[in-house]
Amino acid sequence: MVYFVGAGTGAPDLITVRGMKLLNQADVVIYAGSLVNPELLAYTKKECEIYDSARLTLEEVLDIMKRAEKEGKMTVRLHTGDPSVYGAVREQMDALDAMDIKYESCPGVSACFGAAASLNLEYTLPGISQSLIITRMEGRTKVPEKESIESFAAHQASMAIYLSAGMLEELSKKLIAGGYSPDTPAAIVYKATWPDEKAFTCTVSTLYETAHAHGITKTALVLVGDVITHQNYKKSRLYAADFSTEFRQAKEKEQ
Known part of the structure; x- marks a missing residue:
């Protein structure tokens, strides 16, 4: 049996409990060492x-899985973040x-959610x-x-831009x-949730200058949108006093 496990964004305690248990049980682990x-x-x-897939081809990874299966061993293929996002898992x-x-x-916890946590974003x-x-x-x-x-x-929605x-x-x-104004809020988060994480807010027009000033050239996520400055938003209707839900009746406004 092979388990594709999301390692999370970097901090070792951000792997899921299920993922940790699978690592506990694994006979073979192939992890993305880079x-x-x-x-x-x-x-x-x-x-x-334990095998570092950064030094392996797809065929070599598959050979390890095949050999482990023949020997009755359980394999964990440990991917960064969540395997479903830029994980190259379908081919495997x-x-x-x-x-x-x-x-x-x-x-697993993908980088955009680790970055949001680092900046306390919604x-x-x-x-x-x-x-x-994404x-x-x-x-x-x-x-x-x-x-x-x-x-x-052109949608003006929140954006998380990977690998860029x-x-x-x-x-x-x-x-x-595409339609964002140059002064639209943006952020660069380097190695989200790692001990050496760096996070900087800037604007769409100053992304390069901000990254260059701090020596960031890779392993960083770019976030774009007005949610980064969290101003002029509306409160959720879910918790409004005059809003009824399955669990709570709306309260009448005081006269």
Whole structure:
């Protein structure tokens, strides 16, 4: 059996309880060494076989899984954040299907939520934004034309932009071309929830300058939207005194 486990954003205590238990039980762990906090390996048993996938090809990863399955061992494939977001897990799952090897997924805390916690943000403030767009700039991995930064920027929703810290000048131009004003609030969060985390607020037009001033060129998430300054939002109707729910009747206004 293979378990795809989300390691979370970095802090070793942000892995889920289920994920930690799977690491406790694993006979083999294949972890993304370039991104996953190695402190998480402390949850494994002494005899666990550990492999760093940063040095492996897809075929080599699959060979380890196949061998472990033949030996009756349980494998944890430990991915950074949540495996479903830029995790390259589908190609592994399809290969396991072809080999008739069973697998399950265990979710994890993705970087955009670790970054929000670091800045005490709510992405969905009433009156400002009720949507969160998770996307990336095009690099070696192509992005469909209909999912361009400009097209998403036109929505004026909250945005979390992954894998783009090395292209911030171009990112700013695309965000502005799509409809964001240059002074729209933005933030750069480097290694969210790690001990060496750095988080800076700025504007769409000063993303590059802010990152350059602090030596940030990779492993950072870009957040965009008016929710970052959390001003001029409306309070939730759910807790309003004059709003009825299944559990609470609206209270009459005092005369």
